Amino acid sequence: MGSQEVTSPWDGKNITVAGLGVSGISAARALAGFGASVTVVDGGDSEAHREKAALLKEAGISVQLGDSTTLPEGTELVVTSPGWKPSSPLFAEAAAAGVDVVGDVEIAWRLRGPNAAPWLAITGTNGKTTTTQMLASILDAAGLRTAAVGNIGTPIIDVVLEGDDAYDVFAVELSSYQLHWAPSLRAHSGAVLNLAPDHLDWHGSMEAYAADKGRIFEGNQVACVYNVADKATEDLVVEADVDEGCRAIGFTLGTPGPSELGVVDGILVDRAFVENRQKNAQELAEVTDVNPPAPHNIANALAAAALARAFGVEPQAVREGLRNFRPDAHRIEHVADVDGVAYVDDSKATNTHATQASLASYESIVWIAGGLAKGATFDELVTGAAKRLRGVVLIGADRALIREALQRHAPEVPVVDLDRTDTGAMSAAVQEAARLARTGDTVLMAPACASMDMFTNYNKRGEAFAEAVRELGATSV
Structure with missing residues (x-):
């Protein structure tokens, strides 16, 4: 079914779109x-x-620039871009006028035809993109027509408009923002990978943040996938209103119980989607099939495998899909070895939860950290990583918060505090890290903070790190 066959509930309606970003356009x-x-x-x-x-006006779309607080007269529906806070004045005006506010994911869901491809949906504080890409790779290996969409790649509306017959199944990454604005979403199966404080300035509280993440389980048909090591994710399953027969499926880095996927002697195994799961287990892949085989990434692979198995994918396709998968740049990306020291770019670790997983992947670390803290605290992160730290180099606007946590919980660790936020600070940070490092160490740029104080985005920050490492290698004897 092509988009021209969709019966539109919006013909003749006055609709205001909030935001001139990719999803808004x-x-x-x-x-x-x-x-x-x-x-x-x-x-x-x-x-x-x-x-x-100007481009939108050519398509007959009005644009109001320089004013994001006034609701255009006659508005009957507001469609918001994901990042706009619920407290935005525009939405207060909409509420006062009795006008609904929804997001692009909600519009995409409502656009689906009667034979639309099911959604396998993924959320969590960290690992969403990697897990979604792993899932898409597994589905592709199974011979299914699929795409990784949502908070990743092509806008989800554009993909849905290709028609019911274009895809067999979607791997859908959903942020807490998107879930907040998508009340009708009902996935085939969903997963919450983990929960840790993040975006609290947007949601207002941890409870509100968790509740929005939990929306991914509402109306699930086959499986609600949760993290056995993170009870908060299981609590969200318990609270969800799901279809009759939908099952809670756990994933764990330990030996799995019935209705779980886990790891036994270096093998990823399934005790959820097998006959007689009380006694039987199905081998899916080896830990070495996961790239990189860091603990948190193995957890991502298990979650992706659980959703694929919920959709009926055979074990061999799980193995093949994981082997074929290549992680994105700036996610635990090995840049180079210089003088016996490994340099790793994890610029995508923009919060403490992601950085905790990154720090746990290496034994002896010179840590480059700092940026915009987004309201985060760092005591727990530093306490857990202290014994692994050879030294720390701090950059960015909120570096003092990390420095103070290090003084409280790891006072013996040498700290270099670079009092600068210009982009050239990264080159200085790498040079200082190289001075602190010893043969066999890892210099890990996992900032635990957002990048916008110094860089356009985390990609640019990662590129600056990689360039600084290349410069270091060029001058190394």
Whole structure:
């Protein structure tokens, strides 16, 4: 079924789209194509904003730049980009006027036809993108037509509009923001990988953040996948209203019990989707099939395997898909070895939970950290990693928070505090790390903070690290 066959509930409706980003533009174009009268609002008014606005205006879409607080007159529905906070004045106006606010994922869900491809959905504080890509690789190895979509790659509306017959199943990464604005979503199966404080400035509390993550389980048909080591994820399964017969499926780095996937003697095994799971287990892959085989990444692989198995994928495809998978740049990416020291880029570790997993992957570390803390605290992170730290180099706006945690919990660890936030600070940080490191150590750039104080995004931060390491290698004798 192509998009032209979809019966539009929005024909003739006045719809306001909040945000001129990728998802906002995708939603605006789709809704205009279904006959809606669309106005995009964005508080920015830069040259880049005006260029995007000009293209939308050519498609008959109105754009309101420089004012993101005033609800256009006559608005009947607001479609928000994921990052807009629920407390935004625009939404307060919408609520006062009795106008619903939804996100692009909700629009995509409502656009699905009667024979649409099922969604296998993934959320969690960390590991979402990797797990979604692993799942897509496994589904592809099984011969299924699939795509990794949602909070990753192509806007989900664009993929849904390709029609019911274009795909067999979707691997869908969903952020807490997207889940907050997607009340109708009902996945085939869903997974919550982990829960740790993050984006609390957006959600307002840990309870609200967890509740939005838990929405991924609502209405699940076959499996709710949770992390045995993180009870909060299992609690979300217990609280969810699911279809009759939907099962709770755990994943663990230890020996799995019935209805779990886990690890036995270096083998990933399934005791959930087998006959007589009380006694039997099915080998899926070896730990060495997972790239990289760090503990948290093995957990990601088990979660991906659980969703694939819930969809009926055979064990051989799980093995093949994991072997074929290659992780994204800036996620525990080995850059180079210089003078017997490994340099690893984990710029995507933008919060303490991701960084905790990264630090646990190496024995002796010179840690490069710092940036925008987003309200995080670092005591637990430092306490857990103290014995692994050879030294620490701090950069970024909120580095003092990490320095103070190190003084409290790891006072014996040498710390270099670089009092600068210019982009050249990364080169200085790598040089200082090299000075602290010894043969066999790992210099790990896992900042535990966001990047926007110094860089456009975590990708640019990772690229700066890699370039600094290359410079170091060039000058090394």
